[in-house]
Amino acid sequence: MKTFKEFSIKQNIIIAMMTIMISVILLSSVSYYFIFNSSMNDIVESGSKEINKQIIFNYENYINDVLNTARQIQQDTIEYDMATSEAELQDIYNKSVKVNENTISIVLLGLDGNIILSSNNVAVQNTYLEEKDWFENALLDYSIFYFSSPHQQNVFRDSNANVISVSKVISYILNGEKQNAVLLIDISTETIVNLSDHTNLGEGGHIVILNDDDSLVYSSISSCYSDTCESITIAKEIIIGGSYVTVDGIKMYASVNTLNATRWRIATFSNVEILNSSRTNMFLILSLIMVVTITVVFYFANIITRRITSPLNKLNKHMLEIQENGVSYSPLEVEGQKEIIILSNAFNNMISEIRILMERVLREQKEKRKTEFIALQTQINPHFLYNTLDSIIWLSENNLNEQVVEMIVALSKYFRISISKGKTIITAKEELEHARSYLLIQKIRYSSKFDYSFVVDENIYDVKAVKLILQPLIENAIYHGISGDEDGIIIIRAYKKEELMVFEVENNGYGLTDSQIDGIYDNMKSEINNTSIGLKNVYQRLKLYYGEKANLEIISELDEKTIVKLTYPLKAKVK
Amino acid sequence: MKKIVILLLIFMFSMTLSSCKKTNYEVPFILYDEEDLFMMSFRDSIFTNNSSDITFRMYDSTDSQIIQNEIINGVLKDSPKLIIVNPVDRLGAYTIIEKSKLTDTPIIFINREPLETDLLSWDKVYYVGAKPEQSAIFQAELVMELFGGNPNDLNHYDLNGDGKIQCIILKGQEGHQDAEIRTEAVVNEMEENGYDLDILKIESADFRTSVAFDLMNELLPIYRDQIEVIFSNNDAMAIGAINALIEDGFFADDNLDGKVDSNTINWIPVVGIDGIEEAIQLIEDGYLYGTVINDSESMAKAVIELSNAIFNDREPDTISYTIELGKYIWIDYEKYSQPIVED
Numbered sequence: 026m027k028t029f030k031e032f033s034i035k036q037n038i039i040i041a042m043m044t045i046m047i048s049v050i051l052l053s054s055v056s057y058y059f060i061f062n063s064s065m066n067d068i069v070e071s072g073s074k075e076i077n078k079q080i081i082f083n084y085e086n087y088i089n090d091v092l093n094t095a096r097q098i099q100q101d102t103i104e105y106d107m108a109t110s111e112a113e114l115q116d117i118y119n120k121s122v123k124v125n126e127n128t129i130s131i132v133l134l135g136l137d138g139n140i141i142l143s144s145n146n147v148a149v150q151n152t153y154l155e156e157k158d159w160f161e162n163a164l165l166d167y168s169i170f171y172f173s174s175p176h177q178q179n180v181f182r183d184s185n186a187n188v189i190s191v192s193k194v195i196s197y198i199l200n201g202e203k204q205n206a207v208l209l210i211d212i213s214t215e216t217i218v219n220l221s222d223h224t225n226l227g228e229g230g231h232i233v234i235l236n237d238d239d240s241l242v243y244s245s246i247s248s249c250y251s252d253t254c255e256s257i258t259i260a261k262e263i264i265i266g267g268s269y270v271t272v273d274g275i276k277m278y279a280s281v282n283t284l285n286a287t288r289w290r291i292a293t294f295s296n297v298e299i300l301n302s303s304r305t306n307m308f309l310i311l312s313l314i315m316v317v318t319i320t321v322v323f324y325f326a327n328i329i330t331r332r333i334t335s336p337l338n339k340l341n342k343h344m345l346e347i348q349e350n351g352v353s354y355s356p357l358e359v360e361g362q363k364e365i366i367i368l369s370n371a372f373n374n375m376i377s378e379i380r381i382l383m384e385r386v387l388r389e390q391k392e393k394r395k396t397e398f399i400a401l402q403t404q405i406n407p408h409f410l411y412n413t414l415d416s417i418i419w420l421s422e423n424n425l426n427e428q429v430v431e432m433i434v435a436l437s438k439y440f441r442i443s444i445s446k447g448k449t450i451i452t453a454k455e456e457l458e459h460a461r462s463y464l465l466i467q468k469i470r471y472s473s474k475f476d477y478s479f480v481v482d483e484n485i486y487d488v489k490a491v492k493l494i495l496q497p498l499i500e501n502a503i504y505h506g507i508s509g510d511e512d513g514i515i516i517i518r519a520y521k522k523e524e525l526m527v528f529e530v531e532n533n534g535y536g537l538t539d540s541q542i543d544g545i546y547d548n549m550k551s552e553i554n555n556t557s558i559g560l561k562n563v564y565q566r567l568k569l570y571y572g573e574k575a576n577l578e579i580i581s582e583l584d585e586k587t588i589v590k591l592t593y594p595l596k597a598k599v600k
Numbered sequence: 601m602k603k604i605v606i607l608l609l610i611f612m613f614s615m616t617l618s619s620c621k622k623t624n625y626e627v628p629f630i631l632y633d634e635e636d637l638f639m640m641s642f643r644d645s646i647f648t649n650n651s652s653d654i655t656f657r658m659y660d661s662t663d664s665q666i667i668q669n670e671i672i673n674g675v676l677k678d679s680p681k682l683i684i685v686n687p688v689d690r691l692g693a694y695t696i697i698e699k700s701k702l703t704d705t706p707i708i709f710i711n712r713e714p715l716e717t718d719l720l721s722w723d724k725v726y727y728v729g730a731k732p733e734q735s736a737i738f739q740a741e742l743v744m745e746l747f748g749g750n751p752n753d754l755n756h757y758d759l760n761g762d763g764k765i766q767c768i769i770l771k772g773q774e775g776h777q778d779a780e781i782r783t784e785a786v787v788n789e790m791e792e793n794g795y796d797l798d799i800l801k802i803e804s805a806d807f808r809t810s811v812a813f814d815l816m817n818e819l820l821p822i823y824r825d826q827i828e829v830i831f832s833n834n835d836a837m838a839i840g841a842i843n844a845l846i847e848d849g850f851f852a853d854d855n856l857d858g859k860v861d862s863n864t865i866n867w868i869p870v871v872g873i874d875g876i877e878e879a880i881q882l883i884e885d886g887y888l889y890g891t892v893i894n895d896s897e898s899m900a901k902a903v904i905e906l907s908n909a910i911f912n913d914r915e916p917d918t919i920s921y922t923i924e925l926g927k928y929i930w931i932d933y934e935k936y937s938q939p940i941v942e943d
Contacts (some may be wrong), residue, residue: 044605048605048608052609052612056612074670077666078666081666092774093774096774115922131845145914150828166716166717168780168781169691169715192619196784237694264694264695264698264699264702265669265672265695265698266670266673266699269671282665282666282669283665283669283689283692284692285665285688285689285691285692286691287691288691288694289927290695404750431723440616524908593607
């Protein structure tokens with residue numbers, strides 16, 4: 026994986042911006058989605074619960090009506106003695122059936138199963154009451170009204186109508202004695218069906234009613250007709266309470282509650298597909314927002330980075346061009362941010378500086394070659410050699426052998442140092458030795474028309490010196506500084522002064538006027554070659570090798586003396 | 601950068617996931633109706649008698665089984681060590697038991713007795729309450745004492761001297777187990793002891809003072825001169841009846857000392873059940889003849905003791921109350937009445 030350092034600025038900026046934006050949007054979207062989801066759930070859940078409550082309320086009202094009728098009959102039954110007032114009771118039973126349109130029949134059965142009293146419409150058929158759960162269950166607990174599942178009551182009448190049997194053990198009076206009997210009130214299932222029809226449970230929403238053994242009492246949908254249908258199973262698992270479920274692939278909120286005064290539980294399934302669709306919508310909206318934002322961010326990130334990087338790229342391209350084609354002064358014109366302009370200006374300045382420096386280096390190199398060529402010329406000055414050899418010939422012809430030897434030894438030393446195995450830097454001692462050899466030869470040649478002396482501080486012997494800087498000065502001193510009428514004296518001095526190495530060549534000739542000295546200086550520093558090569562060559566070589574601190578100075582007193590003084594730093598690094 | 605993002609996400613998730621854990625020292629206590637006078641005094645008894653580590657947290661079902669179901673669903677989510685339920689509908693209690701089985705949470709039912717089959721369906725269900733028959737028997741005994749204790753020789757409270765006791769029975773809520781049993785048992789007890797009851801009217805006043813007041817205002821014009829005793833299924837209805845009687849001119853405070861004399865002609869014996877504070881005060885002041893005190897304090901103590909046993913995983917039968925069938929703790933009623941003055 027690439028580290029961030031390997032990415033370009035553009036990539037970095039885009040990655041940073043995208044990461045920040047995506048995480049911010051993602052974070053807010055996710056939290057918003059979850060909050061939306063949970064509050065949506067709450068709303069749907071409480072809505073479903075409300076519907077469930079309403080339905081239960083309706084059913085309970087109905088059941089209370091039934092129970093009120095039943096209790097009234099229970100109360101009436103105990104008020105009359107069956108032996109004496111059967112007709113009155115019969116009348117009450119009949120009226121109750123008439124008044125309550127849901128009530129189909131009212132029967133009072135002895136615990137042995139015989140009919141004691143019944144409303145008019147009951148015709149006895151057969152009596153296998155032991156198989157009838159409304160009979161059996163009523164006997165289980167005397168304190169409660171038992172509500173049966175809808176069933177066909179074929180015990181008493183020819184009818185296929187489904188009824189719900191409400192039964193309870195009650196008391197009746199026979200000959201002043203209290204007896205127990207089972208009161209059975211059959212009610213039509215019509216109301217239960219009707220109540221479920223008027224519910225607002227949405228498409229596919231339905232009601233199931235379960236008995237305490239989780240068996241199906243009633244279901245408002247035809248697809249649920251047995252105890253094992255999906256809705257029953259769900260209600261069974263929930264027991265009481267609510268939860269989101271899926272029935273037949275439809276998302277529903279199932280709410281299960283008990284139905285007061287019965288052992289029944291009623292489960293309502295309300296369609297909550299709206300939850301799914303609104304969730305999907307929210308998801309789509311959030312995704313859309315995300316995509317749009319990311320696109321916009323990407324677009325702007327691109328623009329911003331282009332504004333930053335395009336001048337940088339231009340600069341980069343320019344640099345590459347320079348790298349390939351060398352420095353050519355065509356200043357870079359860049360538009361963009363302040364920093365970039367500063368950068369490009371600095372770059373332009375640098376390039377022009379480099380150009381100047383390069384030109385200078387080029388010129389200096391040229392100069393150096395020239396001076397070295399001249400120095401080389403000086404090393405093996407043929408005229409000097411011819412003249413010296415002539416002098417030696419002349420000396421030997423006059424049998425001045427000692428001087429011949431002296432001369433040849435000096436010449437040999439002179440050339441050895443001149444050449445110095447091609448080195449350009451030698452010690453001060455060798456340079457002085459060279460000067461001495463040269464003076465000795467010239468003195469013999471000029472028949473002792475001048476004299477010379479050395480004033481040398483021995484401490485400078487090991488100081489490095491550029492080769493052949495004294496000889497041209499001495500040559501000048503001999504040719505220009507020796508007057509005919511008195512003996513010329515040339516004094517060579519070498520010493521340290523502070524951090525400087527100093528060589529002086531003094532003659533006692535006519536001297537030079539200030540304007541003459543200025544002329545020499547001008548000549549020395551100019552780049553035009555003219556006759557006075559010696560001084561200029563020395564001067565330029567000093568500057569070349571030792572830099573700005575090296576100097577050549579001419580001090581002159583008219584008719585007294587002239588001193589040419591060379592100075593250069595002791596610790597100079599020779600270029 | 602990525603690490604920060606991941607850390608942020610982890611932080612977010614941990615925030616949402618870490619739902620504050622509730623201390624399990626709380627025992628949910630679900631009342632059927634906080635406005636019920638007896639439940640009020642019972643709740644107070646629970647608080648004043650509880651010196652254990654556990655605290656009872658009261659929930660009010662506002663007399664709605666649906667709300668009670670919701671409360672139970674809610675509290676079971678926190679897996680309490682047990683719950684105490686005063687069921688709204690005794691027939692619906694089996695669902696509460698089934699629901700608690702899922703989380704293995706023991707239940708103590710109080711005050712309204714679930715069906716025996718339901719109680720026996722799981723060994724971690726208990727019932728603490730009084731036997732409704734007993735209250736009726738005690739009520740009958742109070743009346744029998746008042747009439748002299750001999751069914752064949754009724755004293756002067758048999759106003760018309762016919763040897764029968766003319767009575768009105770104020771019944772509680774129709775279909776309510778207590779109402780049914782109390783009504784039936786009080787009549788049975790009287791008759792079994794040889795007293796001849798002439799029931800002028802049995803009418804439901806829904807256990808409520810105001811309903812009883814209105815009902816009595818209806819009945820008084822008809823039965824004013826015949827009534828020899830009024831049986832009420834609870835004190836609240838008895839108070840309503842007394843208020844109606846006072847308005848009609850009964851219970852005249854002749855000497856204006858704030859008390860009435862039971863031996864005056866315009867005094868009618870009214871008996872209630874429950875022993876709520878107002879009823880006790882009315883007995884002190886001579887209005888109400890007597891009541892059968894539903895001993896909320898004993899019941900509260902039994903509930904606290906049983907709760908602690910279950911809470912601390914002790915065997916429930918180690919407590920100082922007898923547990924019948926491993927299920928039932930029966931709290932005895934107490935009779936409370938004006939002193940009977942023999943003349």
